[in-house]
Amino acid sequence: MYVEVRAGGTIGIGFTYADRATALLIDSVLRPAIEGCSADEIAARWNDMYAIARNLGRDGIVSMAVSAVDVALWDLKGKRLGVPVCTLLGAARASVPVYGSGGFTSYTERELCQQLGGWVENGIPRVKMKVGRDAAADVHRVAAARRTIGAAELFVDANGAYGVQQAIAQAGRFVENGVTWFEEPVFREDYAGTRSVREHAPPGMEISDGEYGYGLYQFARMIDGGILDVLQADATRCGGFTGLLAVDGLCETTMTPLSTHCAPHLHLHAAMACKRLRHIEYFFDHVRIERMLFDGTMEPHDGALHADLSRPGIGLELKRADAERFADT
Numbered sequence: 360m361y362v363e364v365r366a367g368g369t370i371g372i373g374f375t376y377a378d379r380a381t382a383l384l385i386d387s388v389l390r391p392a393i394e395g396c397s398a399d400e401i402a403a404r405w406n407d408m409y410a411i412a413r414n415l416g417r418d419g420i421v422s423m424a425v426s427a428v429d430v431a432l433w434d435l436k437g438k439r440l441g442v443p444v445c446t447l448l449g450a451a452r453a454s455v456p457v458y459g460s461g462g463f464t465s466y467t468e469r470e471l472c473q474q475l476g477g478w479v480e481n482g483i484p485r486v487k488m489k490v491g492r493d494a495a496a497d498v499h500r501v502a503a504a505r506r507t508i509g510a511a512e513l514f515v516d517a518n519g520a521y522g523v524q525q526a527i528a529q530a531g532r533f534v535e536n537g538v539t540w541f542e543e544p545v546f547r548e549d550y551a552g553t554r555s556v557r558e559h560a561p562p563g564m565e566i567s568d569g570e571y572g573y574g575l576y577q578f579a580r581m582i583d584g585g586i587l588d589v590l591q592a593d594a595t596r597c598g599g600f601t602g603l604l605a606v607d608g609l610c611e612t613t614m615t616p617l618s619t620h621c622a623p624h625l626h627l628h629a630a631m632a633c634k635r636l637r638h639i640e641y642f643f644d645h646v647r648i649e650r651m652l653f654d655g656t657m658e659p660h661d662g663a664l665h666a667d668l669s670r671p672g673i674g675l676e677l678k679r680a681d682a683e684r685f686a687d688t
Contacts, residue, residue: 360423361652361677364431366398371435372677374625375427375595376645381420388412389424393432398439401432405601422573422596429599430625430673437672444673445666448604448632454663455630457623458514461643462488468500472507474643483641484662485512487540490529491520498532505536514540521545523552527559534561540589542567553586565589570620572597578606582613589637593620600629610635624649624656627664628673639664649675652682 360381361374375381392411393404408425415421437444459478462471475486488504490497497515505513515538521529526544533541541564545552557566565588572578573596581587590610594603603619603626610617617635619626621642630639641659650656653675657664667674 362427369439371431373427373430375423377423381424384424418573426595426599429601433600434672444628445631450631451634454665456638456663457641458485459483460487460640464489464492468503476507479508479511487514490515491517501536513538516542517544519543519546526556530560550584550586589616591618591620607633621645
């Protein structure tokens with residue numbers, strides 16, 4: 360879902376991965392909150408959008424809609440000032456490490472190994488694969504992945520597919536092949552279950568969660584509940600760049616590592632400003648979509664993404680002709 364905001368003849372762009380209902384919500388509910396207001400007062404516009412949508416709830420498509428508009432406002436401000444957003448926000452680093460992410464359970468073992476091995480060959484030293492469809496097959500697929508990628512870091516993501524005891528058992532099996540990251544081992548809102556998996560996970564295996572977090576109240580509960588080692592946040596869900604930087608502040612106060620979820624080219628500039636950032640997810644499907652629809656996407660170099668500082672805003676521009684065929688009729 361793509362959005363534009365305009366001020367002084369300049370267009371800022373943002374997007375989120377959401378249903379078309381999100382676009383309707385932006386047009387009918389959020390537009391009145393920001394139309395005719397100062398585009399420079401981004402924090403005020405962020406508050407106004409959440410306030411006007413309060414009766415609809417804060418999570419889900421409301422937060423995804425706010426996220427897309429917030430990103431567009433930051434892009435707009437960067438373009439109006441002629442600077443990249445990472446400079447506007449105050450970069451904490453010159454580049455952001457990435458991990459190759461895909462390895463879907465629908466892949467054959469050969470397809471899995473080709474994809475993960477390809478990323479490692481191209482200089483990405485950490486990769487992630489999906490698990491959870493078949494517990495016994497997962498163990499064999501993880502072993503095959505390890506044989507293919509050599510010494511590279513290996514992450515697994517269960518998308519909440521396992522039960523608590525099953526996840527604990529799988530963690531013991533996965534560690535035999537050097538898995539160091541176990542993402543969403545059980546249902547994402549089962550905090551007690553996730554904490555139990557973390558408490559019983561082998562040394563050296565980190566538990567990660569948070570991709571479905573929409574507000575600081577949820578992220579704070581995760582951290583306070585001791586359910587994870589690395590917090591994940593998604594700027595297309597948690598309130599855009601304004602929300603992501605607030606999450607980074609929470610991580611800073613609790614010494615919690617932060618990793619961004621999906622949408623790598625959208626996250627790049629804001630991730631460069633996050634103090635607690637460990638890496639961003641170079642997710643196969645979103646890389647494909649973002650390359651197809653936007654000019655300005657970057658290729659990883661030495662396992663990291665580097666922003667093009669010659670491009671203002673978030674560095675992306677819609678390929679209108681290419682996007683037109685996907686527009687709603």
